Amino acid sequence: MYSEELIDVENGIQSKKIFWEEGIYHHELETVFYRCWLFLTHESLVPEAGDFIVAKMVDDEVIVSRQKDGSIQGFYNYCTHRGNQLCPYEAGNARGFQCNYHGWAFGLDGSLQSVPFKEQAYRKHFDQSKWGLKKVAKIESYNGFIFACADGDAPSLREYLGEMAWYLDAWTNVPGGIEFLGPPARSIMRANWKAPAENFVGDAYHLGWTHASALSVIGGPVGGLVGNDEPPPEGIGLQVTTKHGHGFGCLWDLGPTLMSDTVPEIWQWKQDHTPEIEERLDAWRARTYSGQWNCTLFPNCSFLYGTNAFKLWNPIGPNEIEVFTWAFAEKRMPEDMKKRIHSSVHRTFGPAGTFESDDGDNLEYCTQVNRGQVTRTGVMNAQMGLGEERDDPNLPGLVGDYISEISHRGMYRFYAELLDGATWDDINISGDLWKESLMKATRQDQESV
Amino acid sequence: MPPLSVVNTHTYYEIQCYLHHEARLFDNEEQREWLDELVDPEIRYQVLVTQERSRDGRGSGSDTVYVYDDGKDELDFRVKQFETGMQWMTNPVPKLRHLITNIEGFQCESDNEFRVYSNGMIYRSRKVYEENIFVFSRDDILRRGDDNKLRLLRREVLLDQRLVRSKNMLFFI
Ligand code: FES
Ligand SMILES: [Fe+2]
Numbered sequence: 001m002y003s004e005e006l007i008d009v010e011n012g013i014q015s016k017k018i019f020w021e022e023g024i025y026h027h028e029l030e031t032v033f034y035r036c037w038l039f040l041t042h043e044s045l046v047p048e049a050g051d052f053i054v055a056k057m058v059d060d061e062v063i064v065s066r067q068k069d070g071s072i073q074g075f076y077n078y079c080t081h082r083g084n085q086l087c088p089y090e091a092g093n094a095r096g097f098q099c100n101y102h103g104w105a106f107g108l109d110g111s112l113q114s115v116p117f118k119e120q121a122y123r124k125h126f127d128q129s130k131w132g133l134k135k136v137a138k139i140e141s142y143n144g145f146i147f148a149c150a151d152g153d154a155p156s157l158r159e160y161l162g163e164m165a166w167y168l169d170a171w172t173n174v175p176g177g178i179e180f181l182g183p184p185a186r187s188i189m190r191a192n193w194k195a196p197a198e199n200f201v202g203d204a205y206h207l208g209w210t211h212a213s214a215l216s217v218i219g220g221p222v223g224g225l226v227g228n229d230e231p232p233p234e235g236i237g238l239q240v241t242t243k244h245g246h247g248f249g250c251l252w253d254l255g256p257t258l259m260s261d262t263v264p265e266i267w268q269w270k271q272d273h274t275p276e277i278e279e280r281l282d283a284w285r286a287r288t289y290s291g292q293w294n295c296t297l298f299p300n301c302s303f304l305y306g307t308n309a310f311k312l313w314n315p316i317g318p319n320e321i322e323v324f325t326w327a328f329a330e331k332r333m334p335e336d337m338k339k340r341i342h343s344s345v346h347r348t349f350g351p352a353g354t355f356e357s358d359d360g361d362n363l364e365y366c367t368q369v370n371r372g373q374v375t376r377t378g379v380m381n382a383q384m385g386l387g388e389e390r391d392d393p394n395l396p397g398l399v400g401d402y403i404s405e406i407s408h409r410g411m412y413r414f415y416a417e418l419l420d421g422a423t424w425d426d427i428n429i430s431g432d433l434w435k436e437s438l439m440k441a442t443r444q445d446q447e448s449v
Numbered sequence: 450m451p452p453l454s455v456v457n458t459h460t461y462y463e464i465q466c467y468l469h470h471e472a473r474l475f476d477n478e479e480q481r482e483w484l485d486e487l488v489d490p491e492i493r494y495q496v497l498v499t500q501e502r503s504r505d506g507r508g509s510g511s512d513t514v515y516v517y518d519d520g521k522d523e524l525d526f527r528v529k530q531f532e533t534g535m536q537w538m539t540n541p542v543p544k545l546r547h548l549i550t551n552i553e554g555f556q557c558e559s560d561n562e563f564r565v566y567s568n569g570m571i572y573r574s575r576k577v578y579e580e581n582i583f584v585f586s587r588d589d590i591l592r593r594g595d596d597n598k599l600r601l602l603r604r605e606v607l608l609d610q611r612l613v614r615s616k617n618m619l620f621f622i
Contacts, residue, residue, distance in 0.1 A: 051509050090501045090611075093508035183500035185514045187613035212535040217526055226535075261522070322612070343518040352496065352516045352618040354530055360616030361538050 002027065003416035010440040012383040012409045019192040020370035024419075025318035031418045032299050033058050036244075037138075037147040037160045039301035039312055040064050042180040043072065044144060044331065050093045050108060056314045056322070057148060062136055063087050063097070064146060065108055072141060074148050075110045075133035086133070091183060106133055143172035153424050163396030164246040164297065170277060170285040171305055176332035180310070181342040184324040187351040191363040193300050193315045194415075196323075198382075199363060200294050200302030200311065201247035202239040202400075202407025205384065208232075210362060214354045222257055237291070237402035239385075240395065241410025243434045244427075245298030249402060250291040255306040257292065258355070262344040263337060284394070298411060303328075308341055309349035319367050325350050382408035387441035398435055409438055453555035453564055464554045464565055467591060467599045472547035472569075475621050478539075480528045483621070484521075489592050489600040494519045496585075496606040496622060498613070516608065516618060527621075538619060543575035545620055551586075561593040562602065571622065573615075581615040583608065585622055 006015040006024070018024055040055035041064055052065035054077055061077035063086070079086045079099035086097050086106070096113060098105040105114045110133035115121075118128070138149040140157040142165065147157050158165055172178055189196070199206065208215065208225035216226045225232060237251040256266040270290035278286035292306035300321075303310040312324040327345030329338045349356045370376040385404025392399045400406030413434060417427065436443075456464065467487070474483040496517035502508060519527075530536055551568040571583040590603040606622045 045510060047509050088501075089503050091508055091510075091512075092503050092505075094503075182511050183514055185498065185516065185613070186611060187615065187617070189616045191616075210537070213530045213533040213537075216533050216535065217529045261526075343515055346515050347518065347523060350514070350516055351613040351615075354527060357538060357617040357619040358536070364616060 001420045003419040006419070007412050007416035009409065009413045009416060009437045012381070012386050012405065014380045014382065014412055016370050016376045016378045016380060019195060019367045020318055020376050022318050025315070027419060029058060031421065032415065033150075033315075035149075035151050035154065035418055035422075035424065036299050037140075037149045037154065037157050038299070039297065040074065040139075040146045040148055042144055042178065042310075042326070042328070043141055043146060044177070044179040045091070045183075046072070048093065050095060051091075052087070052094060053091045054087055054089065055148075056312075057136075057150065058315055060150075061085070062148060063133075064139070064148075065094075067108060072139060072146055073108075073110065074136035074139040076136065078134075079104055079106075080112065080131045080133065110135060143168065144177050145172065151424065155424060155428065160244060161246065161297065162244050163240075163242040164244075164248060164295075166396045167240065167248055167285070167288065169281060170288045171330075173280075174273070174277070174330050174332070176330065178328050179331040179338070181327040181329055181338055181345075184312075184326045185346060185350045187323045187325070188316075189313075189321050189323050189360060189364060190319060191313075191321055191367045192319055193313045193321050195363040195366045196311070196313045196321070196359075197296045197298070197300055197302060198408050198411060199359065200304070201245075201296035201298075201411050202241070202249050202294065202405065204237070204239070204249055204251070204294065204402050205405075206359075206362070211355055211358045214348075214358060218257065218260075220257075221254060231403060234401075239400045239402060239404055239407050240397045241400070241407040241438070242397040243414065243432075245411040245414030246296065247298075247407025247410055248293060248295040249407065250288045250293050251306075251402060252287060252291050255290045255292045258307045258348050259341060259344040262347070263340045265337065266341075269333070269337075296407075296411065298414060304349070307345065307348060309345045311349075319370075325356075382412070387445050389439050389442050391435060391439070398438060406438075413438060453557070456554040456556055456563055460556075460563065461552075461554050463599060464563060464591060465552055468549050468552060468565070468567060471601075472549050475547050476545045478531070478542070480531060480621060484524055484528050486598075487600055488521065488524070489594075489602040490521050492519075492521050492524065492601055493603050494524060494601075495604065496608060496618075498608050498611060501611055516613070517606070524621075536619075538617075541576070543573055546572045547622075548572070557590065563591045563593075563599075565589040565591055569622070571620065573620065583610070583613075583615075583618065583622070585609060587622070 038057045041053045046066040049068045055062050055064050062074045063077050064074050077086050081104050084101040096107045103116045107113045112131045136148040137152040142157050208228040212226045215222050239249040241247045274286050277289045296302040300313040308328050310326040314322045327342045329341045382405040385400045385406050390399045471487050498514045500512040549569045553566040555564040567587045573581045586607050588605045591599045592602040
């Protein structure tokens with residue numbers, strides 16, 4: 001098995017090589033990034049027919065456009081003639097796209113619409129109808145969040161999100177939906193993509209130490225986390241991992257703390273709208289609505305709900321990523337409130353963010369130290385909370401303590417399955433078996449009692 | 450708006466001194482002194498990056514990303530964060546250098562306010578191997594207080610990069 005030397009699922013240990021080696025990275029591109037649904041953009045950024053965004057799926061560029069019938073399409077951003085990049089813009093509105101090289105013109109629907117002096121130049125041996133743009137295999141959106149997948153055999157986006165969709169509904173499915181506030185900030189981090197993915201998937205442990213400077217200036221209840229002097233009180237939150245590697249954590253009561261100063265009315269807003277979530281869903285999810293979430297949608301899309309920063313870690317190579325940072329809010333919020341949420345998000349988690357600047361070094365140096373030939377023969381430990389996983393009948397996935405690494409283990413379990421060449425058929429057939437390898441320590445503890 | 454008139458030589462000299470002074474404070478980790486002495490309490494401090502769209506401008510939404518969009522309180526938060534001594538990234542001390550050039554000064558409608566344009570470059574080096582360069586233009590308004598001193602009332606920094614080629618921009622511009 002490819003993953004045998006790299007990932008020890010049952011014991012929560014990973015080889016440091018996965019953050020560095022070129023060969024593993026190329027294997028990931030063919031397995032992980034080929035099989036999985038990747039985040040592109042949000043529907044609110046392409047509201048009108050003809051609106052488009054050029055998104056990234058690792059190194060592939062995809063033109064995501066709103067069609068005349070309101071649907072969303074995704075085409076690879078290259079001209080089918082001699083292969084030039086077709087659309088040089090990040091975003092815009094167009095009836096179609098004309099190539100800068102020889103002028104071939106494509107419609108919004110991807111069809112090849114015109115070829116300069118076609119009759120004289122091509123004569124008989126050219127079938128214009130066959131040279132439309134190449135479509136991405138699958139493109140779908142869930143509550144407005146647009147994802148695409150290169151594997152035509154992949155399950156629907158809803159099935160891919162799996163257990164996580166149940167949790168996501170708490171805030172993504174509000175009346176009027178979610179709105180992304182403007183274009184993303186873009187920056188470069190010299191980190192492997194999994195370093196930030198695992199940080200957001202369930203690393204609450206780092207908050208009090210990494211972010212000590214910012215939290216101590218904020219003070220109040222979060223100031224208590226500073227310095228990791230004492231573990232936070234039990235029941236402060238939880239972490240959840242799922243079959244497809246997605247993980248989410250919720251800190252119950254401190255939800256919008258990071259935007260308190262800029263958007264003080266956010267607390268009241270959450271309180272006012274909680275009953276409606278309870279009515280639509282249930283009391284448990286209504287409580288998460290005013291919580292602070294960390295989350296990674298495997299493989300490389302993360303967000304903090306409560307702080308409202310949405311991130312994409314797009315790999316550039318084994319040890320470098322491009323970071324996309326969007327701000328989001330509920331569409332129905334007053335414009336002025338959305339504007340302040342926008343600046344609050346970039347102030348905390350944009351390229352000059354008060355919290356972002358705390359994280360960068362950790363993520364980069366978790367990666368860069370592996371340049372060392374001996375260093376990268378070492379391993380990483382994600383054993384926190386091992387043996388404490390709970391299979392809660394009321395909650396999809398597996399549940400662990402707020403300060404635990406259950407979601408790291410869940411993420412690397414699915415990662416290993418993909419590295420070993422699992423197809424979607426294999427993954428689907430295995431059903432709920434995924435829980436067994438993660439719960440092995442728990443079962444052993446039970447038997448020894 | 451009527452065309453702005455160029456400031457007199459003496460004022461231009463004061464403006465130049467102001468910009469060089471604040472650059473030195475930034476580079477010497479004297480952010481507190483900058484904020485307390487050189488910044489007007491009504492400050493609006495913004496750093497912008499713009500999304501690349503076609504010249505025709507067609508499409509939905511804005512193209513602006515505010516890397517900074519701060520008032521005095523938010524700037525104060527950042528300075529305090531540095532002062533905690535727990536901002537691990539600033540230890541060891543990063544080397545920071547602001548190079549300021551192309552300075553122009555104009556008289557605003559109000560007697561005690563000046564519109565100041567400048568270009569600049571920031572060089573940052575830290576942890577032996579790390580090196581970053583940032584190039585920008587600035588559009589400022591400096592206000593002269595009752596004590597005759599110039600203070601920053603508004604600053605709009607336009608970064609000349611769409612992509613911030615670094616993990617962060619933990620410094621003032
Ligand atoms: S490469 Fe696009 S028209 Fe020739
Ligand atoms: Fe963090």
